[in-house]
Amino acid sequence: MAHSNSFDAIRYYLAFIVVFAHFSILTGADNFRWFNTSGEAVSGFFILSGFVVYQSYMRNADTLLFCRKRLARILPPYVFIVMLCAVLGCVISNLPVSEYFSSSKLYRYLAANLCFLNFLGPELPGVFVDQPIHSVNGSLWTLKVELLLYATVPLVYHLSQKFGKKKTLIAVFIFSIMYKEGFLWLYENSGKEIYRIISYQFGGQLIYFYSGTALLLYFDWFERHIKPIFVSALLLYAMRSWIDVLDHISPFCFAVILVGIAFHTPKLNFIGRIPNVSYGIYLFHFPVIQCIVYSGMYDRMPNISLVLSVLITVALSFFSWYFIEKRFIVKKRT
Template identity: 35%
Template sequence: MLNSQEAVLLPDSPRLTTNNFDLLRLLFAGTVCLVHAYQLSEYQPLAWIDSVLSTRVAVEAFFVVSGFLIFMSYERSSSNTTYASKRIRRIYPAYFVAVMLCAVGLLGVSSNSVTDYFTVSWVGYVVANLSFLNFFQHTLPGVFETNPVNTVNGALWTLKIEVMFYLSVPLFVMLFRRFGTLAVLAIAYVGSISYVVLFAWLAEKTGDSVYLRLGRQLPGQLSFFCAGAFFYYQLKFFERWAGYFLAGAILVLIFDSYWLFPLFEPFALATVVIFFALFFYLGNFGKYGDFSYGIYILHFPVLQVFVHYGWLADDPWLYLAAGALTTLVMAVAMWHLVEKRFLLRSSHYVSASRSPVEKGGDPK
């Protein structure tokens, strides 16, 4: 995709092949699962989870990792077609299965009859969700009506943003070549922050929380993606000054508890995430596969089913353990039966499964 003169400018480091990205994604997905276990059940013994862990931070960290790895994947692709193929193979097969498992499998949970279940509303759910437009239809007929939350799979809202990020990468790289990487990333970053601040102001001004929800959509999350991209393209500089970057980021995040630093918070979070991804290697967590995606797209309906039937409601801790374990088992099955079968041979996970240290495979 690049000529030889441009390719020389791309970062090259052993940390691009020996890192903790797989572990971090697993931790982020697990965080979202644990927090949702409380939020969906409202079992008070689990309330501490919601005060200690944050789905918002976990999702933002996911976007940081995507910014780093997706730009690297694009730069290593031989063409736009190859890049698109890798992205579709990685994200859509499992996504399709997750949507259809809910659409068909949750008939048994619905309070409606078969004829009242497979209606226009059901078709609307399938079409909206398979096209990543989850906000158009997030419920199924008669499903989870008595649950505190009746959304079938509330975790899927981030996937449309992820897909938009994928689509934006070729445009970003084209602009990088024309105007410079730092200039383009800075403009996109500040524009994203400005969008978030504007909608936060509108929410406060009007008292309408819909503006806060809109602020979480694109381009509100773009700052995290751009911050991740910055650390990929400026990897050598970051490696040289990593300690200073980390110290500054920690200060920003600490003082953010007292003063709002919207301009610096995404970059500070990205600094911490990328630092722990690249330094202090903890082992090949991709050796047996990437279960983080399966955990993320499956945990919500799994937990909803537990809540619907009241399984282990008298023992919230056992409910938490059983829900998490069920999700993990399903994620492992999703990996081996669906996800792995669509990957190219150049995939990181194909090579990682053969060796403790991945050697040259595509990062995502």
């Protein structure tokens, strides 16, 4: 299998799609409505993880080492941003400092977010209360999904060893489709928003993650037939909005597009030689944009607000990489 790829370039692209989408949502900026595809970008991250993380486990099927590496990559910057927002929230809260730190809402936020149950405590006391969206960091919900997907890797790997990779992958895909369709059916028949939200959580993202894995496991076949497969995937993915049944295969089509680009755009490979701070960009951008909106800057200078949001986010991401993430990464990279 070829090792040279542009996965990092794609990660940056997906991260900035999420940034622009959230900038549009949080500011109400009509100019960026066409960027409002953050859900697809998030699923793209899961596809790349399915390829890379499963490959890591294949190289060394030591479950404890695997868990250690994955947690060391995810947890440090995640804990940092949760704690940073909790501490600095007092600066922009409309509550007195003493009341802020004695509020049960603060500790509910900390407990919920540190346990990856962000939906139980998305807000800080008195913070962003005059803005359309009060959440401190609406991006964090995906991290619990990411960890749950990682947790399935040893199980799926050993099942594929016992029953074969094709049967195992098909079973995973069927489960994921049934999960999503089941909760969407409940939503349509009850009108309860919670069912729609659950539909794109862990079970709904399994098909994206393991579409990436499928391309890894059948990579040689994929490379031999790359042109017809890639063109077909592009056409089917483009038509998914008009033909409902294509929605079930669109995750695999999306995976073909991303992995195909990753291994056939050598001019972008150089990006892999610089620190990959896309994870930091994903973690930091939401509260940064919220603070920009809180300051009133967007109302006065919308374009400068976007540039400043990006610059501050990138700066924080490099800080996180050099002073937090890099210190915890296990030496033997995967």
